[in-house]
Amino acid sequence: MRRMTSPHDESSRIAALVSALPPGEGVVLGPGDDAAVLRLTEGRDLVATTDAFVEGRHFDLAWMPAAAVGRRLAAANLSDLAAMAAEPRWALLSMVVPPDAPQEALTAIEPACARLLASEGAAIVGGNLAAAPGPMSFTLTLLGSVERGRHWRRAGARPGDVLAVTGTPGLAGEVVAAALGHTPASLADVPAEAAARWLQPEPRVRVALALAAAGGVRAAIDVSDGLSTDLDHLARASDVGVEVLESAVRAGAWTRASDDYELLLAIDPARFDALAAVARTAGAPFTRIGVCTEGSGAHVLVRSDGTRAALEPRGWDHFGAR
Numbered sequence: 342m343r344r345m346t347s348p349h350d351e352s353s354r355i356a357a358l359v360s361a362l363p364p365g366e367g368v369v370l371g372p373g374d375d376a377a378v379l380r381l382t383e384g385r386d387l388v389a390t391t392d393a394f395v396e397g398r399h400f401d402l403a404w405m406p407a408a409a410v411g412r413r414l415a416a417a418n419l420s421d422l423a424a425m426a427a428e429p430r431w432a433l434l435s436m437v438v439p440p441d442a443p444q445e446a447l448t449a450i451e452p453a454c455a456r457l458l459a460s461e462g463a464a465i466v467g468g469n470l471a472a473a474p475g476p477m478s479f480t481l482t483l484l485g486s487v488e489r490g491r492h493w494r495r496a497g498a499r500p501g502d503v504l505a506v507t508g509t510p511g512l513a514g515e516v517v518a519a520a521l522g523h524t525p526a527s528l529a530d531v532p533a534e535a536a537a538r539w540l541q542p543e544p545r546v547r548v549a550l551a552l553a554a555a556g557g558v559r560a561a562i563d564v565s566d567g568l569s570t571d572l573d574h575l576a577r578a579s580d581v582g583v584e585v586l587e588s589a590v591r592a593g594a595w596t597r598a599s600d601d602y603e604l605l606l607a608i609d610p611a612r613f614d615a616l617a618a619v620a621r622t623a624g625a626p627f628t629r630i631g632v633c634t635e636g637s638g639a640h641v642l643v644r645s646d647g648t649r650a651a652l653e654p655r656g657w658d659h660f661g662a663r
Contacts, residue, residue, distance in 0.1 A: 377467040432465045435469040
């Protein structure tokens with residue numbers, strides 16, 4: 342007897358999701374088997390990253406469009422590869438959802454994630470769907486490649502190096518704070534341009550690859566927890582201090598968590614002007630925000646009035662006080 346299936350059983354849900362996925366290069370065997378088979382180009386290193394988005398912690402479908410969840414999940418992972426100067430290739434998406442989770446949400450989240458990945462050269466090649474009570478969660482693992490030995494790191498900055506950022510760090514935190522300022526939370530009063538940039542973040546993969554090809558970046562990190570916290574991560578990994586200008590970035594960017602998916606770079610000062618030109622050509626705003634200094638842990642913020650203060654990391658911490 343033929344087994345009857347429901348449009349909401351596991352196999353049907355998976356089939357509906359997989360059927361919408363675009364193919365990818367280097368995929369010998371994609372979704373549908375027990376594992377994917379992938380082919381690396383000779384002379385390249387594999388780069389891997391993963392991020393989890395948990396309902397109620399990272400997203401809320403009551404005020405966020407489902408497609409934005411998928412796009413931001415892709416952006417979080419793409420931004421990590423950009424910070425390593427790696428080309429995105431393949432992704433695995435794991436979804437844990439309540440049995441009664443609306444299929445409409447799933448079929449909006451995964452395709453939106455897949456589309457942004459595809460725009461940067463990557464494809465979803467497998468994953469998992471599981472049912473469990475409690476909040477939904479989506480975990481994306483993204484694999485990329487980089488020319489052997491040419492990856493960027495957080496370590497490597499030197500005293501005298503120029504600190505620069507792409508885009509407008511602080512914008513994401515500003516949008517979320519404005520949305521959560523309403524009861525219930527809403528994007529209704531957020532300026533349309535700011536809301537659009539938050540809902541559809543632009544990971545800096547292409548500019549990272551262009552900068553890497555030009556040479557001169559000594560250390561890099563993506564801005565996903567907040568500018569002050571990610572600057573602290575880079576400075577500590579490089580064993581340098583930093584001196585930065587309060588006025589160089591958006592008001593409030595130094596003092597709040599903000600998952601902007603921009604790049605923070607330490608650059609050989611002799612190469613800064615050339616790299617700024619490369620970034621502009623690649624379509625990424627590029628701002629000098631300060632300099633690396635002697636003295637590990639010495640983080641100084643130069644205020645608009647010329648006074649100086651210690652800069653403390655005040656970004657996102659999953660286990661910090663709320």
